Amino acid sequence: MQIRNTRVAYGWIAIALHWISAVGVVGLYLLGERMEAAAGRAEKLQAQHLHVSVAVLLFTFLLARLLWSASQPAPRPLERQRALRLAAKVVQGLFLLMIAALLITGPLVIWSAGRPIEVFDLFAIPSPFATRLDGLHEAAEEIHGAVTKLFWPLIVLHVAGALKHLLLNRDDTLRRMLWVRGAP
Numbered sequence: 147m148q149i150r151n152t153r154v155a156y157g158w159i160a161i162a163l164h165w166i167s168a169v170g171v172v173g174l175y176l177l178g179e180r181m182e183a184a185a186g187r188a189e190k191l192q193a194q195h196l197h198v199s200v201a202v203l204l205f206t207f208l209l210a211r212l213l214w215s216a217s218q219p220a221p222r223p224l225e226r227q228r229a230l231r232l233a234a235k236v237v238q239g240l241f242l243l244m245i246a247a248l249l250i251t252g253p254l255v256i257w258s259a260g261r262p263i264e265v266f267d268l269f270a271i272p273s274p275f276a277t278r279l280d281g282l283h284e285a286a287e288e289i290h291g292a293v294t295k296l297f298w299p300l301i302v303l304h305v306a307g308a309l310k311h312l313l314l315n316r317d318d319t320l321r322r323m324l325w326v327r328g329a330p
């Protein structure tokens with residue numbers, strides 16, 4: 147069983163971290179939407195508690211993914227056309243920027259309200275701010291909500307790119323992120 151990446155294939159750890167992060171990000175989006183749709187204050191706070199706890203968990207997975215991929219060779223891209231290779235890189239870059247913006251503004255929404263980030267009733271991350279900061283709170287809330295509007299368009303582009311490789315190019319770009327391939 148191949149654990150590490152090679153220049154042609156992803157290893158199990160990179161594949162597992164990719165799919166755990168994918169499920170986590172989509173789940174977090176759905177939890178965020180559920181929170182916004184909550185009827186009363188109690189329901190909203192409960193949904194927010196879950197959204198935030200899962201977000202902290204996801205944050206650690208994304209950090210692990212970042213550190214793991216920095217320590218590994220990246221398999222060579224299989225896309226032959228330069229313009230499409232560039233387009234895929236841009237979509238991937240925007241996707242990462244969107245997640246980074248959500249992971250920064252999310253905690254700011256809570257801390258600027260003078261509250262700690264409570265994680266599954268297990269522990270709390272205290273606010274670095276001594277008082278409530280209304281301006282920052284409103285800005286972070288606005289940006290967090292606005293950035294989530296990019297969520298489905300970027301997911302659709304990312305998935306469409308992966309399916310193009312599977313169905314039109316018939317290369318291994320998607321397949322090698324689904325299971326570990328042996329040496330060529």
Ligand code: HEM
Binds near residue numbers: 251252253256287294
């Ligand atoms: C990939 C990461 C994340 C995704 C996809 C995401 C998604 C969402 C969505 C869809 C909403 C509803 C926005 C709206 O409809 O206006 C939301 C709201 C919220 N999220 Fe996140 N979120 C992420 C990360 C975080 C993190 C890390 C935290 C805090 C630790 C957080 C805290 C909040 C809070 C407090 C709100 C409510 C804001 C308000 O009251 O308007 N989020 N999020």
